[in-house]
Amino acid sequence: MKFPKLLLLSVSLLVLLGSIPVFAGAGRQATGPSANEAAILNPVGHIPILRELTTLRIGMVRNPFVQDYATNFQTRELEKDSNIRLEFIFYGATNQDATQRIELEFAAGGRDLPDILNINFSTAAAQFYGEQGLIIRLDDYVQNSLSYSKSSIDELGYDPWRYIRTPDGHIYTLFNVQQELASDIFTRLYTNRDWMNIVGRGMPNDINEFADLLRAFRDHRFNNDGTREFAFIADRGTTLSHRFFNALITPFVYANNTDNYLYRDAQGQISAMYAANAYRDALIYIRGLVDEGLIDPLSFTQDGEQLRAIANQTSNHSIGMTTMYPANFYPLTDPRFPNWVLVNTLGGPAGRVASFSGIRLARSYAVTRNSQYPEASFRLGDMIMSEKYSMITRYGEEGVDRIPPPPGTLSFYPEFPVTHIPILDWNTPNNKRWESNQPYIFTYRMSASVAAVGHISGLEEWTNVMAAESLQFVQRDREIGPINYTTREFEDIAEIMANLNTYWIESFVRFVVRDMSIENDWNRYQNELRAIGLENYINITRAAYNRMRN
DSSP states (O other), X not given: OOOOOOOSOTHHHHHHHTOSOOOTTOSOXXXXXXXXHHHHBOOTTXXXXXXXXXXXXXXXXXXXXXXXXXXXXXXXXXXXXXXXXXXXXXXXXXXXXXXXXXXXXXXXTSTTOOSEEEEEEOHHHXXXXXXXXXXXXXXXXXXXXXXXXXXXXXXXXXXXXXXXXXXXXXXXXXXXXXXXXXXXXXXXXXXXXXHHHHHTOOOOOBHHHHHHHHHHHHHSOOOSSOOOOBSSOOOHHHHSSHHHHHHHHTTTSOOOGGGTTEEEOTTSOEEEGGGXXXXXXXHHHHHHHHHTTSSOGGGGTOOHHHHHHXXXXXXXXXXXXXXXXXXXXXXXXXXXXXXXXXXXXXXXXXXXXXXXXXXXXXXXXXXXXXXXXHHHHHHHHHHHTSHHHHHHHHXXXXXXXXXXXXXXXOBXXXXXXXXXXXXXXXXXXXXXXXXXXXXXXXXXXXXXXXXXXXXXXXXXXXXXXXXXXXXXXXXXXXXXXXXXXXXXXXXXXXXXXXXXXXXXXXXXXXXXXXXXXXXXXXXXXXXXXXXXXHHHHHHHHHHHHHHHHO
């Protein structure tokens, strides 16, 4: 199945149509503060940023959970710490709304742009707008004026600017990054704790114990109401995704969806998981689980509604394991909902290796060419990325929305003691924070500081238990992180990537349900990957990755 070429982003159309003018002096880098700005700037790292109260206009996406940006706690704190009064310009309710609106302003010459654009940017958009001089280069500011967020950046464990710098070698935006072990170690095999207790089985440690647990589920009759029971059943959307692949393929060859199932092999080279010979062994293992009736074939074809119907065909449990979060088919008040856990990292021929995604960044916050005080605008973004404001971004006001833990409170992660108990729920109407619509740096220490045993439940508890058990199996050198392709590189590989993903996932299903023979069709499968363009895709990705490293 072939796909038409993917559009990089809507700005590409504007470029092709010639509706965005090319400005003289493209790629503007401020060479230092003007005399007016220098007169009001305090030294780097000082609080407040400015000696006298100054107004800056900031373009934002309006989050529906924020009651009033002007009186918001985060806004008031920022204005106090910076001596900058913020005038908000809103660009719709989504980043897509903002992108479309800003593209129109850029097409008109950018005359009405505010001082700051506090939205997310793709790699191509950041470089294009930067090269046109609509947003300014931040290289010198990052080198000489970064202060408030520096300690958090140092805590990340890697250089984030390597991933934020665009292929032309420049930095045009700040960024947001969220490190959270419960999300970065991504295993989502939800297991029925009641059934595990009934059959006398503990958490499986390897693929053999995993299969034995499913056999115990298959061979025991849990209900007496005549309804069918399933050792493992899920829906196509969550089975044919990293929820399933990361857990059951990584014991054979490293699987990580955030890198498009690319990984660094034993020689340090970027390779495709689905082309490795060890992937063939994973297919044989999973096919065996299907053959034995341990994984129901409906898992690869049915949708979520059909899975919900199966889960609710009885008031008892009818499922032993799944890849869909049980809250999607049980109400949170249902007594069946709490009785689930997550499978930890499984060992296999490749050892016991956790599928890990520790480098996840998004570009956000740019200083426009219209900024009267560009260095003050940059320093404000630097302040927003500091630990103080990153914690406000997630948890609200200290002492009110997050309180000190009771004495003796235990953390899921002994190396990260609990410092706060969250009170303010996420995604609820509030007037305390901007709800992540800004740059921030959320480190493992900060996220784990609220992972308090006995104070969280449901998915939050399950994922933290799983991550804490699996942390020892993380191999960070397998991870690639986001790749910054040039526009030309992306144009060359976009169709290849789409066709590769479609083909290997379709082949996966056909292999494990015996519609294709692993023994007889494996070479034909490999030849088709090459015909689609796998080698070109890998070579371009390796070149982009090496460019980023250097």
